[in-house]
Amino acid sequence: MESGNSKPVILETRQIVKQFPRVLANNNINIHLRQGEILCLLGENGAGKSTLMNMLYGLYKPTSGSILLKGREVEFHSPKDAIRLGLGMVHQHFMLVDTLTVTENIILGTEPGTAGVINYHKAREDVVALSKKYKLDIDADAKIETLSVGLQQRVEILKALYRRAEILILDEPTAVLTPQEVEELFLVMRELVRSNVSIIIITHKLEEAKAISDRVYVLRRGNLVGERITTKTNKQELANLMVGRDVILRVHKVEKKPGTEPVFSVKNLDVKNDKGFMAVSGLNLEIKPGEIVGIAGVDGNGQSELAEAILGLRKGEAGTIFFKGEEISLLPTKKRIARQISYVPADRHKYGLVLPMKISENLVIGYHDKKPFCGSINLNYQEIDRHSRFLVSQFDIRTSGIAYPAETLSGGNQQKLIIAREFSRDPEFLLISQPTRGVDVGAIEYIHNRILEMRSRDVAILLISLELEEIFSLSDRILVIYEGKIVKEFIPEDTTDKEVGFYMTGGKE
Amino acid sequence: MNRKTLLVSLTLVSLVSGIIGTVLYLASYFWGLLLILGGAGIFLFSRFLRDKTEAVELLKKSGKSLLIPVAGIILAVLAGGIIMLLTGYDPVRAYKAFFLGGFVRNWHVSVLNATPLIFTGLSIAFAFKAGLFNIGAEGQYYVGTMAATFLGIRMGLPPLLSIPLIFLISGLISAAYNLFPAFLKVRTGAHEVITTMMFAHIARYLSPIFIRAMGGDPATSPHAYVTYPILEGNKLPIFRSFLPLANYRLHVGIILAILMALFVYYILYYTKYGFEIRAVGQNPNAARAQGISIGRNIFRALLFAGFLAGLSGTNQVLGLTHKMFENLDAGYGWNGISVALLASNNPIGVIFTSLLWGALDAGGQFMSRTTQTPNSIVEIIKGIILFLIVARYMYTYIGNRLKRKRGSGPVGREKV
Numbered sequence: 001m002e003s004g005n006s007k008p009v010i011l012e013t014r015q016i017v018k019q020f021p022r023v024l025a026n027n028n029i030n031i032h033l034r035q036g037e038i039l040c041l042l043g044e045n046g047a048g049k050s051t052l053m054n055m056l057y058g059l060y061k062p063t064s065g066s067i068l069l070k071g072r073e074v075e076f077h078s079p080k081d082a083i084r085l086g087l088g089m090v091h092q093h094f095m096l097v098d099t100l101t102v103t104e105n106i107i108l109g110t111e112p113g114t115a116g117v118i119n120y121h122k123a124r125e126d127v128v129a130l131s132k133k134y135k136l137d138i139d140a141d142a143k144i145e146t147l148s149v150g151l152q153q154r155v156e157i158l159k160a161l162y163r164r165a166e167i168l169i170l171d172e173p174t175a176v177l178t179p180q181e182v183e184e185l186f187l188v189m190r191e192l193v194r195s196n197v198s199i200i201i202i203t204h205k206l207e208e209a210k211a212i213s214d215r216v217y218v219l220r221r222g223n224l225v226g227e228r229i230t231t232k233t234n235k236q237e238l239a240n241l242m243v244g245r246d247v248i249l250r251v252h253k254v255e256k257k258p259g260t261e262p263v264f265s266v267k268n269l270d271v272k273n274d275k276g277f278m279a280v281s282g283l284n285l286e287i288k289p290g291e292i293v294g295i296a297g298v299d300g301n302g303q304s305e306l307a308e309a310i311l312g313l314r315k316g317e318a319g320t321i322f323f324k325g326e327e328i329s330l331l332p333t334k335k336r337i338a339r340q341i342s343y344v345p346a347d348r349h350k351y352g353l354v355l356p357m358k359i360s361e362n363l364v365i366g367y368h369d370k371k372p373f374c375g376s377i378n379l380n381y382q383e384i385d386r387h388s389r390f391l392v393s394q395f396d397i398r399t400s401g402i403a404y405p406a407e408t409l410s411g412g413n414q415q416k417l418i419i420a421r422e423f424s425r426d427p428e429f430l431l432i433s434q435p436t437r438g439v440d441v442g443a444i445e446y447i448h449n450r451i452l453e454m455r456s457r458d459v460a461i462l463l464i465s466l467e468l469e470e471i472f473s474l475s476d477r478i479l480v481i482y483e484g485k486i487v488k489e490f491i492p493e494d495t496t497d498k499e500v501g502f503y504m505t506g507g508k509e
Numbered sequence: 510m511n512r513k514t515l516l517v518s519l520t521l522v523s524l525v526s527g528i529i530g531t532v533l534y535l536a537s538y539f540w541g542l543l544l545i546l547g548g549a550g551i552f553l554f555s556r557f558l559r560d561k562t563e564a565v566e567l568l569k570k571s572g573k574s575l576l577i578p579v580a581g582i583i584l585a586v587l588a589g590g591i592i593m594l595l596t597g598y599d600p601v602r603a604y605k606a607f608f609l610g611g612f613v614r615n616w617h618v619s620v621l622n623a624t625p626l627i628f629t630g631l632s633i634a635f636a637f638k639a640g641l642f643n644i645g646a647e648g649q650y651y652v653g654t655m656a657a658t659f660l661g662i663r664m665g666l667p668p669l670l671s672i673p674l675i676f677l678i679s680g681l682i683s684a685a686y687n688l689f690p691a692f693l694k695v696r697t698g699a700h701e702v703i704t705t706m707m708f709a710h711i712a713r714y715l716s717p718i719f720i721r722a723m724g725g726d727p728a729t730s731p732h733a734y735v736t737y738p739i740l741e742g743n744k745l746p747i748f749r750s751f752l753p754l755a756n757y758r759l760h761v762g763i764i765l766a767i768l769m770a771l772f773v774y775y776i777l778y779y780t781k782y783g784f785e786i787r788a789v790g791q792n793p794n795a796a797r798a799q800g801i802s803i804g805r806n807i808f809r810a811l812l813f814a815g816f817l818a819g820l821s822g823t824n825q826v827l828g829l830t831h832k833m834f835e836n837l838d839a840g841y842g843w844n845g846i847s848v849a850l851l852a853s854n855n856p857i858g859v860i861f862t863s864l865l866w867g868a869l870d871a872g873g874q875f876m877s878r879t880t881q882t883p884n885s886i887v888e889i890i891k892g893i894i895l896f897l898i899v900a901r902y903m904y905t906y907i908g909n910r911l912k913r914k915r916g917s918g919p920v921g922r923e924k925v
Contacts, residue, residue, distance in 0.1 A: 313798060334800030345798055354792040365788060366799030369781040377780045 009071075011056070011167055016065035018051050018222075025051040027222045028065070035165065038189060038199045040213035040230070044242055044440030045411055047219040049202045053169050056200075057089045058082040088160025089169040092176070093153075094152050098145040102138055106159045110491040115426055130161055133192050134212045150181030154188065161197075166170070168192065170201045174208055175438070179468065179501055180300040187214050204242075204440055206235045207469070220244055227278040243442045251448045256456065258291035258476065263460040264429040269319035271305045271484075279305035281318070287429070287460040292451070293356050294475030294492075295464045298504050301482035303464045304346065307433050311343050312336050323429060337366055342427035343416055345465070346434035348411075352418045353409035359399055360388035363421050364407045374385045395420035396446070411441035419450060430454055433464040448474060482506050523552035536615050536755040536761050554733045560925040567658040568724065578851070581897035584867075593882065603882040610875020611868035617756035618874070620763050621829060622867030623860075625650070627766035628821030628844025630852065630859040631773050632814040636778055637824050637854045639810030642791035645690070645705025646711035647842025647857075649683040653822025655712075656682045657809070658833040661739025661826060668721040668742040673839040675743060676823050679853070683819020686712065691811040709842065717835045725832065732834035745828040760828035767860055769820065774856040788811050814906040818842060850899050866891070 011033040018026040025048045033039050035368045043049045054060045056067065058076030069085055079089070089102050096105050102122045112126070113119035127140045136154050144152060153173060159166055170189075174182045188213060202207055209216050210230060218226040218241040224242045265286040273279035281303040297303055308314035310321060312333040321329045326334055337343075345351035353362050363385050364373045372383045375439050388402045397416045399409060400497055406414060415435065422430070432451065437443040451474060455461060465471050470476055474494050480488040480503040488503040527548035533541025556564040590600035611619055636643035643649075656679035664671055690704035695837045723736040745762055748755035788796040789806040797803055821841055824831060829843035848866050852858030873887030 115901050309800065332800070332802070333797065334802070337800045350792075350794050351798045352795060354795050356791045357787065361784065361788075365784075365796070366800075368784050374781045377782065379779055379781060379784060381779075389657065 008039070010019055010035045011418050012068040012071075013056070014053070014066045014068065016052065016055065016067070017063045017153065018048070018060065019063045024222050026055070026062075029219075029224050031217050031224065031227075032197050033200060035198050036193050036196045037214045038193055038201060038212055040209040040216045041140070041200060041219065042204065042209045042216050042238060042242060043219035044333065044442065045438070046221075046223040046440075047242075049219055050171060052201055052219070053171060056082070058167060058436060065262060069081075069344050083165070085162060086166040087169065088163060088165030088167070090156040090159075090171065090173060091170045092162065092272070096144045096152060096155060100304055101141050101143055102147075102155050103140045103159075104449050105144060105155060106162050110163060127158065127162065130158060134158075134161065134188070134195060136188060141156060148181070149176050149422045150184060153177070157188065157192075161192075166197060168199045170199065172202055172204075174203065174205065174417050178466075178505075180298075182208070186279050203239065206238050206242075206441075207236060210235055218242055225439070239441055242440075245271070251445070251452060253452060253473070254456065256290055256476075259289035259458065261288065262286040263289050263324055264462070265322045266306075266310070267320045267322070269306070269309060270313060270317040271302070272308045272317055272454065273305050275304075278317070278484060280309065283481075283484065285479060287462055289428070289454055289458040289460050291472050292455050292463055294463040294471035294478045295462065295481050296468060296471045296478055296504055297464075297466075297481035299466050301481050301504075303433070304480060305484070307345070307431060309462060310431055311341070316489075338370075340425060340427045340429070342422035342425055342430050344422050344430075344432040344435055346437065347357065348414055348418055353406045353414060356405050358426070359397075359406050359417065360384050360402040360415060361390070363388045363391055363402075366421070367425065368487070391420040391424055394406055394424070396452075404449075409452065412439045415439050415443065415447065419447060420429055422446050424451060427454075427459055430461045431464075432461060434466060435463075435473065436465075436467070436470060469501060471500075472497065480504055510854045514559075516559060519551055519555035519558070523548040523550075523555065526551070531767070532764065535620050536752045536759060537620075538754065539613075558807045578898055581894050585586030585890045585893035588893050589886055592593070592889060593886060595704070595922075598882045599880070603876055603880050603886070605884075606879045607872040607876040607887075609872075610879070611870075611872020612879050613849055614877050615871040616868075617759045617866065618871035619868035622870050623863040624762045624766050624828070625821040625825050625839075625841040626844055626848050626863035626866055627763075627770060627860055629818050629841045630848035630863050631770055631856055632817035632821070633849040634852065634854040634856055634859055635773055635777070635786075635817060636810050636814040637849060638783075639786045639806055640793065641694075641807065641810055642702050642816070643687075643705055643811065643814040643818070644702050644846065645687075645707075645709035645784070645842070645846050646821075647840070648705065648709030649686055649818035650822040650839070650842045651709075651712040652815075653679045653683045653714045654826055654833055655716060655822075656721075656819070657826040658736050658739065659822035661743045662737055662830075664743065665740055666742075671740075671743050672745065672827065675827060676820060679823040680816040680819045682821070684816040686819075687811045691808045694811070695807050697786050704707065705811075712768075713837060716833070716837070720833055720835055723833070725908060730834050732836070735834040736832050738832045739826065743827060744831055745824070749836065750875060758829065762824040763830035765820075765824060766863075769817070770856045770860050771815070777856065779835030782809060818845070821845075847895055849896060 009032045013029055016026050016029040017024075029052055040050070051060065055062050056080050056354050068074070068077070072393070074085060097108070100108070103120070106127050107118070107123045111118045112123050118274060124140050130136070130142065131138045136158055138151065138154055138158060143421075144155065147155070157168065163258045173185060177185060193199060201208070201213065213230050216228045216230055216233065216238065217224060218228070218238060220242060225244070228238070267284055269280055269283045270278060271280035283302075283306065285293065295303060295306075305314060309316045312331060316329060319329070320327055321337060323341065328339065347469060349355065354365065361368070361384070364387065366377065368374060373380055373387070387490045391397070392399055392402060395416050397409070397413050406417060409417060419435070434446050435451065439447065448470075451461065451463070463474055464473065475492055478490040478492055478495070478500060479486045480490070480500055482504060483506070490500060521711040526544045530541040530544025530548060534545060553568070554562065556567065569806040575859055586604070590604065593600040626675050629650060632646045632649070633643050657675055660675045660678060664675060666674065686708065688704065690708060693699040693704055694701050709802045715735060720734045720736050725734070726734040727733060727735060728737070731734060745760045747757065748759045748761065749757050777787065785796065785801045785806050785807065788801055789803055793803050844866060848859055851862040869887050869891055875883050876887070
């Protein structure tokens with residue numbers, strides 16, 4: 001398939017196979033990258049994208065097949081070889097030392113100078129020059145810890161360029177960025193391509209594949225299932241390729257009048273964050289039964305503090321929280337849960353699951369001391385197992401058995417486990433934070449439908465999400481949060497993501 | 510129906526022969542081992558009758574979990590042999606004596622050594638399950654010893670009432686000794702390793718003062734300072750009272766220790782308290798988000814750990830020493846850390862690792878007495894065993910390296 005780009009092929013894989021002990025992670029993958037193009041590798045979690053890139057970067061060795069760089073067959077024994085030959089990789093988790101400056105981080109490992117004495121002056125000049133050349137706009141003397149996530153990512157890119165990378169591999173680069181930062185990253189990427197750097201971007205987000213790439217390869221379960229010129233395809237086609245069946249991208253939301261009396265409300269809530277600053281101040285909201293209220297905002301504007309205050313995990317400084325007419329602001333978490341408030345936390349590993357414990361134990365935790373799972377002190381494993389098996393089949397959690405630890409589940413199934421636990425408790429108020437973070441398209445569809453099902457059962461739902469698309473497709477009302485305050489309220493049908501984004505970043509009328 | 514009765518009766522038979530065999534074996538009746546093995550055989554057989562695949566799975570699983578410890582012990586013994594060879598001792602002769610002493614001749618000493626270790630090992634393992642390191646079990650042991658001595662001398666109730674009461678009260682006092690560290694942990698986040706350790710020193714050096722305050726006749730002991738003996742009725746029964754061939758010092762404390770291990774296992778895996786403690790230990794954030802109070806579980810875990818370590822001291826006084834003398838080097842608390850680690854904090858495992866530790870000590874003494882091989886070789890072997898087993902992640906690492914060499918890449922835990 002030919003794109004408009006007819007520049008020479010710079011990197012190529014031929015019949016790459018990667019066999020893990022029980023999984024065929026890559027099966028005969030043939031891809032090529034042309035000079036100066038942005039290539040997107042699209043696929044669900046576990047499709048084999050990262051495995052392929054890790055082989056290109058020398059982290060894994062292919063079981064069979066070959067890698068050709070500029071037409072010459074190469075073999076990488078470690079990332080060092082790959083770097084030497086002009087490859088650079090920016091990982092999802094940055095490899096930076098927080099307390100060092102940008103320059104120090106960039107030269108780390110390849111310090112210029114003689115006989116162990118670093119020539120800082122030259123290093124700094126090189127970094128400044130590079131930053132200018134690619135319009136990265138980075139302060140070479142800033143300490144990493146003072147930089148935003150987006151800027152830190154640029155430091156990583158700069159680090160690769162400093163090592164003379166001609167091919168840049170970006171692994172899920174937008175996962176940690178705000179919408180604005182994503183835009184900026186895309187500008188940087190275009191600038192890089194203009195200077196003849198070639199880029200491979202790994203993602204499972206269709207939006208991004210569409211927005212930035214020239215060409216897309218779609219992987220599914222270790223197989224290359226499609227190659228498309230980005231301009232000649234659409235999101236629906238890509239999604240179907242990724243999942244292997246027809247996916248409904250927009251959930252079907254039925255018209256529904258919410259109840260009249262709010263079941264849950266927050267009045268003038270103030271909450272401090274860990275550093276002692278006011279993260280939520282004077283926040284008000286109300287949710288009626290059968291209504292989904294979406295909180296849109298850039299990460300770090302008080303969303304997690306709000307969620308924790310609602311659950312009683314963090315003390316509010318002032319204000320009240322009402323649930324079914326009762327003030328619950330002073331109740332401990334346990335009592336709030338007992339009043340059928342359910343919570344799907346944003347960070348499932350940290351707050352959602354006890355990973356080393358059994359799947360069945362994770363399905364009952366929180367209600368583990370209630371009948372029928374527990375007598376006066378004895379756990380009733382028969383009942384716990386019966387209930388767990390029921391939920392596993394009800395919520396289509398793919399396990400090899402409920403007695404296995406939760407850490408053996410894939411990310412999507414871990415999320416389904418949490419959803420199963422929380423949704424099966426017949427909640428009247430549901431707090432859902434980032435329900436589809438790091439979850440693949442098939443599971444997203446499933447989770448969204450489950451959330452709408454709760455809505456049709458007259459549950460009041462508060463949805464906190466950093467994905468505007470998710471907010472738009474699920475919410476009945478959108479509240480925009482900025483610096484701990486609700487700054488604007490919208491009805492999704494009467495607004496656009498641009499407008500919401502404007503208020504999310506502190507825009508004023 | 511008929512099949513069911515058969516299964517139940519088989520299980521019962523295996524259980525009874527296992528229990529009787531264990532008691533006999535611990536009392537140095539070695540044919541008790543045959544009963545234990547027979548019971549285990551019958552048990553396996555009944556499992557096979559019920560569900561073949563499940564039984565095979567069980568066997569495989571237990572075999573796998575035994576692999577590393579057994580390999581570690583063998584390697585350590587080999588290393589000890591090499592050291593003996595290099596330093597001019599005869600490893601074959603030494604090991605013969607060592608084995609004979611530890612597992613046959615002085616088996617009762619091994620059992621006596623193991624008894625307090627089981628309690629302290631349980632104490633540390635239990636706290637570990639809650640993510641806490643009760644490094645001060647040594648201190649709680651001394652508190653238990655002092656409380657038991659005091660009550661043992663003063664409390665003259667009928668034995669059936671008195672002994673359980675002394676156990677209970679001494680245990681509770683030791684538990685209370687952990688109250689302050691627990692409080693500090695919950696309130697200020699002060700690390701229990703520091704606080705319980707400091708408290709351990711306090712209790713340990715309080716004991717000589719306590720002994721002097723209690724007063725006693727130095728002529729009754731080789732130690733300079735001793736207390737009066739506890740009342741006759743407060744002594745734990747000895748095996749010899751029902752098994753005439755048992756050693757006269759061997760008391761039923763080991764049975765209590767084993768029962769306690771079963772009880773701790775039960776609490777951890779079959780009650781809501783254990784559930785919460787395990788959840789808090791493995792992910793306090795998630796536990797809290799589900800309404801489980803972290804502070805309350807820290808209290809529960811540390812207090813119960815203190816209780817268990819206190820029972821260790823009580824058991825020692827009521828069963829073996831019958832008085833308290835100045836002995837600052839008992840080290841049951843410190844050794845409890847080793848046996849707990851060795852058992853990966855499994856309460857049932859603690860029974861076996863304690864017996865192993867006890868046998869190593871008993872065998873070492875016998876070895877040095879009969880072959881003049883220095884006892885320190887045993888400490889070296891202990892160290893190597895601990896290193897090889899606790900550093901078990903090493904094996905995964907080596908395994909991965911080997912696989913990588915062969916070109917099949919690192920192997921993580923596979924996702925389903």
